[in-house]
Amino acid sequence: QVQLQQSGPGLVKPSQTLSLTCAISGDSVSSNSAAWNWIRQSPSRGLEWLGRTYYRSKWYNDYALSVKSRITINPDTSKNQFSLQLNSVTPEDTAVYYCAGSVDTEFDYWGQGTLVTVSS
């Protein structure tokens, strides 16, 4: 059974960097068949896919255009986890952030969610 455990601060100041981590158990971040995603949810934007990292003989990343200039998703093979960094945050980045794993194309596994508030 795959489980995802999120960690990271729930409050970030405007213009600073939002950083979250998702620890994987029951699968490998280096799996050749899985992809590891970050998704956020807010009342104004609904469910919004932010990006993913995956390994297919080498590492790949895909990012949503809406955040492409500000986002980095990195795998950490030594800790079997992956991370989200979102730079230059504004109050519009306030949302519940989820990590999610997809073995085929659907999101089979989800983290517990982290409410991140951007406020001074």
Added chain:
Amino acid sequence: DIQMTQSPSSLSASVGDRVTITCRASQSISGYLNWYQQKPGKAPNLLIHSASSLQSGVPARFSGSGSGTDFTLTISSLQPEDFATYYCHQSYTTPITFGQGTRLEIK
């Protein structure tokens, strides 16, 4: 981006009712359509993948159909635990996109 439009946005129904939620894609997504159920304070939970395949452990009263641009999620006989918000999701291409959700409420 592929736009996913769900209807209705909200729905009132009673225990035992048959309910259908529709999802329309702005372009063909073949069968790359998935359905999730979300309850307050929880992450979405996968119900149906690949338009019509029931996820392991999901009750058989849930079913999905469709291909191309038009898809449906049907709950054959509503149970009390089914009152939640439902989302469709296209995994045909990036950027991955979701419908806006359908809130299913008790009548």
